[in-house]
């Protein structure tokens with residue numbers, strides 16, 4: 140009996156959380172299209188999320204592309220390794236690896252920062268102070284972060300994909316001894332628009348999710364430093380899980396029809 | 397007198413889960429009056445202010461400003477109402493991502509007033525001077541200031557847009573007595589200069605006597621006494637007397653275990 144009750148209660152609180160989050164997301168989106176806007180704040184977060192995440196994303200995708208080329212070689216050594224590996228690298232990096240790894244890295248970097256900053260503002264009453272100064276905290280805090288995240292992650296993923304493919308090229312040419320021109324032409328042949336489009340779409344959704352989860356958990360944090368710490372953890376974990384879930388569903392949307 | 401009170405709380409209840417914090421608060425503040433609410437820590441003074449400000453919404457009861465119920469206001473109307481308020485938060489609540497002068501000028505740079513930057517900056521410097529801070533402080537970040545300076549910046553921010561109604565949440569708590577008195581003078585001066593109505597909260601009796609036209613005491617979610625500062629010593633209410641004299645013995649019991 141107590142077991143069932145525990146399950147029931149967990150389920151109800153899960154539903155409550157989903158509803159609460161959806162309401163938060165809808166409110167935030169509705170504020171995205173209504174003035175006043177804060178372009179300077181959007182710029183600040185664009186630089187934070189886009190520019191300062193470049194090294195992390197670049198290194199991640201570089202090594203991913205490199206290791207992918209190396210691993211694939213052991214499987215394709217016998218027949219037409221050069222074309223096959225170039226193809227695998229470009230398809231896997233643009234469709235899956237760059238968006239997912241960039242998403243996870245940015246979730247750790249930016250999702251945590253957003254949750255910590257907004258959460259600290261909540262527990263030190265800075266969010267209440269915003270309201271008393273006639274400023275809507277959704278517009279001032281949440282919208283700029285969500286807009287910047289949704290715009291910048293696709294840019295990061297495009298750059299990351301190029302670096303990842305380049306990583307595969309480096310290993311292919313300098314370690315496995317492929318012909319550079321052949322490798323490049325195979326890469327070019329393997330590049331399809333739907334792969335790039337799906338990667339960019341994923342990135343936009345992931346960027347939205349990262350900023351949303353960071354803002355949501357920060358905005359609803361309570362109870363001082365410990366509460367902010369918990370909000371940060373929840374923001375990163377929930378954003379990472381959502382990224383992996385949505386990755387599957389967007390893939391299905393693009394490729395199963 | 398039949399003037400409409402500037403602020404009227406009637407039957408305000410507020411609970412957090414099982415904790416029933418406000419249990420029917422009734423309080424009137426007349427235009428131009430400075431009312432101070434005293435009461436022990438954790439008796440719901442800040443919660444009461446937040447209900448008036450609309451940061452928290454009361455479970456039942458109404459909060460009226462100039463005779464209009466504001467508890468249901470949303471969106472644009474609430475923002476318009478907020479432009480008539482100034483609030484000094486208990487913990488200063490300065491925006492740490494902005495330099496001091498932008499904190500002070502914040503309300504004037506946002507909202508519908510929307511002053512240009514140079515003008516806002518000039519005004520901020522002026523307001524900082526009013527609370528006794530030199531213009532150089534304006535360039536610092538709030539984290540570089542001492543607690544007393546933060547309170548003064550927060551005070552400058554609260555009065556910057558010349559609000560009609562100003563709320564002060566424990567303006568002197570945590571300050572040394574001299575700085576506390578400086579803040580008291582600043583409050584009196586800014587309220588007089590602006591002709592504003594003030595509702596303050598404190599548990600500092602010296603401050604209450606100094607800034608209040610009228611004192612009210614909150615205990616267990618009710619206003620149990622209200623009267624002139626000069627009457628508070630011989631008022632005959634055992635709760636008020638215990639609080640004013642700061643005695644551990646009396647009708648207000650602190651839940652502490654004997655050693």
Ligand SMILES: Nc1ncnc2c1ncn2[C@@H]1O[C@H](COP(=O)(O)OP(=O)(O)O)[C@@H](O)[C@H]1O
Nearest residue numbers: 412415417435436437438439440441442443444
């Ligand atoms: N947001 C909140 N959630 C839950 N409990 C709260 C909240 N705000 C205040 N309380 C509770 O309400 C009571 C009164 O708090 P407060 O008004 O801050 O006291 P004070 O009179 O010292 O200002 C406290 O017991 C506090 O725990």
Ligand SMILES: [Mg+2]
Nearest residue numbers: 441442486565
């Ligand atoms: Mg308080």
